[in-house]
Each structure stands twice: as C-alpha cells, then as structure tokens.
Amino acid sequence: xxxxxxSLVVASLLLPVVIGSLSLLFxxxxxxxSRLVSLGSRLALVAIAAALTIHASGGTVESYALGNWRxxxxxxxxLDRLSAMxxxxxxxxxxxxxxxxxxTGVDRKGWHFHPLFxxxxxxxxxxxxxxxxxxxxxxxxxxxxxxxxxxxxxQGAPRLKxxxxxVVINLVGSTLFLVGVGLLYGVxxxxxxADMAVKIAAAPPGDQGLIAAGGLxxxxxxxxxxxxxxxxxxxxxxxxxxTGAVAALFAIMTKIGAYSLxxxxxxxxxxxxGPLAFLTGPWLLPAALxxxxxxFLGLFAVRTLREMAAWSVIGSMGVLLSAISVFRVEAMGPxxxxxxHSTLAGAxxxxxxxxxxxxxxxxxxxxxxxxxxxxxEFLSGLFFLAAIGIVGLPPLSGFIGxxxxxxxxxxxxxxxxxxxxxxxxxxxxxxxxxxxxxxxFWKSAPIEGDIAPPVPDDRTGGILTAAGLLAGLAALSVMxxxxxxxxxxxxxxxxxxxxxxxxxxxxxAGGRR
Amino acid sequence: xxxxxxxxSAIGVLTAAGVYLVLRGRTFPVVLGLAFLSYAIxxxxxxxxxxxxxxxxxxxxxxxxxxxxxxxxxxxxxxxIAFGMTAFVVVLALRTYLETGTDQVDGRQDGExxx
Numbered sequence: 122x123x124x125x126x127x128s129l130v131v132a133s134l135l136l137p138v139v140i141g142s143l144s145l146l147f148x149x150x151x152x153x154x155s156r157l158v159s160l161g162s163r164l165a166l167v168a169i170a171a172a173l174t175i176h177a178s179g180g181t182v183e184s185y186a187l188g189n190w191r192x193x194x195x196x197x198x199x200l201d202r203l204s205a206m207x208x209x210x211x212x213x214x215x216x217x218x219x220x221x222x223x224x225t226g227v228d229r230k231g232w233h234f235h236p237l238f239x240x241x242x243x244x245x246x247x248x249x250x251x252x253x254x255x256x257x258x259x260x261x262x263x264x265x266x267x268x269x270x271x272x273x274x275x276q277g278a279p280r281l282k283x284x285x286x287x288v289v290i291n292l293v294g295s296t297l298f299l300v301g302v303g304l305l306y307g308v309x310x311x312x313x314x315a316d317m318a319v320k321i322a323a324a325p326p327g328d329q330g331l332i333a334a335g336g337l338x339x340x341x342x343x344x345x346x347x348x349x350x351x352x353x354x355x356x357x358x359x360x361x362x363x364t365g366a367v368a369a370l371f372a373i374m375t376k377i378g379a380y381s382l383x384x385x386x387x388x389x390x391x392x393x394x395g396p397l398a399f400l401t402g403p404w405l406l407p408a409a410l411x412x413x414x415x416x417f418l419g420l421f422a423v424r425t426l427r428e429m430a431a432w433s434v435i436g437s438m439g440v441l442l443s444a445i446s447v448f449r450v451e452a453m454g455p456x457x458x459x460x461x462h463s464t465l466a467g468a469x470x471x472x473x474x475x476x477x478x479x480x481x482x483x484x485x486x487x488x489x490x491x492x493x494x495x496x497x498e499f500l501s502g503l504f505f506l507a508a509i510g511i512v513g514l515p516p517l518s519g520f521i522g523x524x525x526x527x528x529x530x531x532x533x534x535x536x537x538x539x540x541x542x543x544x545x546x547x548x549x550x551x552x553x554x555x556x557x558x559x560x561x562f563w564k565s566a567p568i569e570g571d572i573a574p575p576v577p578d579d580r581t582g583g584i585l586t587a588a589g590l591l592a593g594l595a596a597l598s599v600m601x602x603x604x605x606x607x608x609x610x611x612x613x614x615x616x617x618x619x620x621x622x623x624x625x626x627x628x629x630a631g632g633r634r
Numbered sequence: 635x636x637x638x639x640x641x642x643s644a645i646g647v648l649t650a651a652g653v654y655l656v657l658r659g660r661t662f663p664v665v666l667g668l669a670f671l672s673y674a675i676x677x678x679x680x681x682x683x684x685x686x687x688x689x690x691x692x693x694x695x696x697x698x699x700x701x702x703x704x705x706x707x708x709x710x711x712x713x714x715i716a717f718g719m720t721a722f723v724v725v726l727a728l729r730t731y732l733e734t735g736t737d738q739v740d741g742r743q744d745g746e747x748x749x
Binding site (some may be wrong): 300304 | 664683719726727739740
C-alpha cells in the first residue's frame with residue numbers, strides 16, 4: 122500500500138476546512154487574495170482527487186481510521202472506486218463553478234462566498250468518503266448548512282422565499298435521517314456501515330421488519346435529496362431562485378442522494394442481506410420512472426429558462442435512479458457513467474442559462490420573445506450543445522449514457538417500462554428544448570420602454586467556462602472506453618461488498634459475533 | 635404506567651404535534667414544529683440504547699451491566715445541530731418577513747390567489 126494515500130484521503134477533507142476557516146478569519150476584506158486562494162485550493166483538490174482515483178482504479182479499498190480508533194468503534198474514512206470517482210467529479214465541477222463565479226463577479230454580491238464554498242466541499246467530500254452512517258448524517262448537515270448560505274448568496278425577496286422552503290424541507294429530511302439511523306442502530310447495535318452489513322446478514326427473522334423500516338426510511342431521505350417524485354417539489358423553486366453559479370454547483374447535490382442510495386443499497390442491503398437484499402429497489406423503480414415523465418413534462422410548464430434547467434435536472438435524476446434501482450451489476454456501470462454525464466451537463470446548462478439571462482437585460486431568463494442581445498450567436502451554440510447534452514442526443518455523452526443504460530437493464534424484468542419511458546421522454550425533451558431555443562434566439566419582439574441591456578461584467582470568461590464544461594461532456598464521449606471500463610469495474614466492486622467489509626473491519630471480519 | 639409506555643407516548647405526541655405544526659402556513663408554527671420534531675427524535679435516539687435505570691454508561695470492572703453510552707453521544711450531536719439549525723431558521727424567517735412583508739411559508743400575501 123502506498124504510504125501517502127491515507128494522508129491524501131484526509132487532505133481532501135482538511136484542505137477545505139483549514140482554508141475555509143482561515144479565509145473566514147483573515148481574508149474577509151481581501152477579495153483578490155481570497156479568489157487566488159480559492160482557485161488554488163480548487164486546483165489542489167482536483168490534483169488530490171485525481172491521484173486518489175488513479176490509486177483506487179487499481180481495485181484496492183483503503184480504510185483510514187480517524188484518531189486510530191479501530192472500526193467498528195471509531196469512525197473510518199473509506200476510499201473505493203466509487204468514492205474516488207465522486208471526489209474527482211466534485212472537484213472538477215467545483216473548479217469550473219468557482220472559475221465562473223470569479224469571472225462573473227458573483228462572489229462580490231455578498232459576504233463569505235469563498236468560505237461557504239469551502240465548507241460545502243468539506244461536506245460533499247466527507248459524505249463520499251465516510252464509512253459510518255451517523256458520520257454521513259453529520260456531513261450531510263455540513264453540506265446542507267453551507268448550501269443554505271450559498272443558496273441565499275446575493276439575497277433578494279424571491280431567493281429568501283425559496284430559501285425558507287428549502288431549509289425547512291431539508292430539516293424535516295434530517296429528522297427522518299435520524300429516525301432511520303436510530304432504528305438501524307437499535308437493532309444492529311452498530312453505526313459502521315460495513316459492520317452493519319455483517320450484522321444484518323446474520324439478523325434473526327424477528328428483527329428484519331425493523332431493519333427494513335429503518336432502511337426504507339433512510340431511502341426516503343436519500344430520495345428527498347435526489348429529488349425523486351413525489352419528493353421533488355423543493356428543487357425547481359430553490360434552483361431557479363439562486364444564482365447561476367450556485368445552481369450549477371448544486372448539480373452535485375442531487376447526486377449525493379443517488380450516491381447514498383447506491384452505497385446503502387449495495388453495501389448494507391447487499392446480496393448477503395437475505396430477504397432484505399436490495400429492499401429499496403421495488404420502491405425506487407416506479408418512483409424513478411414517474412420522475413422521468415414528470416421531469417420532462419415539466420419542461421413544457423415552465424416560464425423561465427432557469428426553471429427549465431431545474432426540471433431537466435429532475436428528469437435526468439429519474440433516468441439515473443431507474444438504472445440504479447434495478448440493482449444489477451450490468452446496469453450499475455452505465456448508471457455511474459450517466460451520473461458523471463448528468464452532473465456536468467446539468468451544471469453546463471445552468472451556466473449557459475445564466476449567461477443568457479445576464480445579456481437579456483430586463484427580460485432575464487423569461488421564456489418570451491425579445492430584442493436581440495449581445496453574443497447571441499455564441500450563446501445559441503452553447504445552449505444547443507447543453508440541450509443536446511442534457512436530453513441525450515448524439516454526439517455528446519448523454520446519448521452514450523442512455524444507450525448504455527438501455528443495454529444494461531435489458532435483462533431486468535422491468536426492462537420494457539424503462540425502455541419505453543426513457544425513449545419517449547427523450548423525444549419530449551427534444552421538443553421542449555427546441556421550442557425554448559427557437560423562442561429565445563430566433564423570434565424577436567419589441568418590448569415596452571427603453572432598451573438598455575446591462576453591459577455584462579465580462580465578455581468571454583463566463584462563456585469559456587461554460588464551454589469548458591461542455592468540452593468535459595465531449596471528453597466523456599471521446600474517452601468513453603476508459604471511463605466505462607472504470608465505471609464497470611466500480612459496479613463490479615460495489616456488488617462484491619466483501620472486499621469493502623474486509624478493508625474496514627480487517628482480519629476480525631471472519632470471526633465476529 | 636411503565637417507563638416504556640411513557641417514553642413511547644411522549645415520542646408519539648411530540649412527533650404528532652411537530653408534524654401538524656410543520657404543515658402550517660406561517661413560519662412561526664413551522665419553526666416550533668421543527669423544534670418539536672427534534673425533541674421527539676432526541677428522545678427516540680435515547681430510547682434506541684434501551685431504557686434501563688441505575689447502570690453506569692462507562693466501563694467499570696465492578697459493574698455487572700451497562701447502559702449504552704453511544705446513543706447519548708448521538709443525542710448530544712443531534713441537539714447541537716438542531717439548536718444551530720433552529721437559530722438559523724428563526725433568523726432566516728425574520729429576514730424573509732422583513733424583506734417580503736409576509737410570514738407565509740409560500741411567500742404569498744393573505745388571501746392572494748395563486749399566480
């Protein structure tokens with residue numbers, strides 16, 4: 122084992138927390154310096170995540186006992202292929218979003234943007250790395266508290282209104298999380314996820330009802346984070362009301378729910394759990410299919426481009442969760458590929474929409490015909506590419522992702538439903554985005570009063586950042602071979618939880634209880 | 635009445651009151667409802683370590699049996715988080731009320747129709 126790997130794992134948590142605290146204390150009035158520090162730490166995090174991913178791609182599972190307290194008594198951080206991949210995705214997205222926020226001056230609109238961003242990353246990285254269920258709750262709270270601040274960044278009445286709803290629904294979600302964790306602890310007597318998997322595999326039949334209740338309550342919480350219908354109502358309001366940069370970062374927030382569903386679904390309620398194996402699947406699949414339909418139909422009901430981007434995030438979460446919820450190794454690999462794609466595509470769409478809104482002056486992102494605006498040639502191209510990406514047309518990675526998912530679920534008994542839903546809703550999505558694009562870019566109409574579109578803060582920086590994210594989608598298609606090889610290996614590792622359990626519990630795993 | 639019955643019914647009543655208040659239309663009852671829910675969950679977590687009396691929560695060679703110390707640590711964490719979040723929600727609700735002029739959670743004025 123490479124000696125530097127544990128320190129890199131911890132560094133991915135320490136870097137944001139140390140720099141976040143320091144910039145909160147010392148850099149409050151030094152915008153230039155705090156931007157430099159923020160971008161520098163984003164780059165460092167990408168480098169750390171890349172190194173961890175290269176290490177994890179070898180197939181070993183690393184476990185780091187915090188404070189050297191042995192699992193299952195202490196809290197462990199666990200690095201496997203899935204967590205490394207999520208770390209890399211988060212750090213790349215954070216780099217792009219931070220660049221966008223700096224070049225468009227969003228971070229000047231209020232206090233503490235940079236520290237909040239760091240704490241957001243602390244929560245995200247921690248949630249991806251932790252091997253302890255209660256610790257997962259704590260990191261959820263860290264990332265939520267930071268997200269409340271980021272959501273409200275810049276303030277204004279509509280944002281505050283959406284903020285109250287977002288905060289309240291997430292607090293109720295946190296309460297439910299504790300109920301689920303409490304139930305599982307009460308029955309199994311452990312909070313370590315690997316240890317819990319061992320205990321549940323050996324649980325007497327009398328306890329299985331309570332364990333199932335705990336597991337399904339947890340699934341409700343994760344489904345709330347993933348914006349699964351009928352728990353999606355918070356998302357359009359919150360994402361449409363916040364700034365474009367923050368909405369783009371929040372593209373990873375729904376994936377936290379998906380990640381937690383994958384982790385608990387394959388580890389705690391994996392194949393060894395007997396009658397409890399994959400117990401969330403039958404509940405998630407119908408909800409995911411309805412989510413796809415509602416998400417893509419919602420594209421026709423919106424009045425602004427931002428809401429449109431938010432509904433397309435819901436639709437893509439439905440596609441992702443429908444592939445996850447069949448809980449088959451041949452569908453999980455494509456699901457992870459689609460997860461990478463949909464995060465970058467959703468973020469790119471939010472950035473492009475924000476760029477359009479900035480140049481349209483008083484109309485903002487409203488879906489109405491208006492006067493022509495600056496740089497509309499570039500922006501129409503970017504909007505076209507982002508729409509292709511999120512809907513899933515060739516040549517970008519959304520098409521490959523959906524194709525792989527359709528292929529992966531073929532052996533599942535519900536395949537016909539998934540095929541029909543994904544194919545029909547893709548057509549609906551194409552129509553909705555074609556309608557929006559032609560309205561914004563091709564139709565022009567005079568408006569009342571003076572036309573004085575504000576001069577955008579920057580001419581090219583924002584466009585280049587959004588284009589960079591779209592180039593990421595292109596790279597996902599071009600590098601499809603290596604990426605799918607990695608995601609397939611990840612899926613194989615997820616469905617062999619014995620390796621994870623052995624890495625966490627060590628040699629004691631065999632003779633426990 | 636047994637201790638189990640008392641604790642269980644207390645959790646039930648607190649949860650019911652919390653759910654009812656969270657579903658109200660104005661921010662103040664909603665905040666109170668969230669507080670009730672967090673009290674209920676604290677009791678629930680505490681009870682998950684099994685209800686026993688007169689047992690030490692820490693390791694002692696002389697003691698014959700223990701009460702589980704872990705749920706107490708969890709409750710402590712949950713209390714701290716819930717306390718901080720309640721403070722945040724109160725400030726946020728006040729700020730929203732001052733900015734929008736209404737304390738309805740959905741941000742509409744009294745009697746205003748859905749747009």
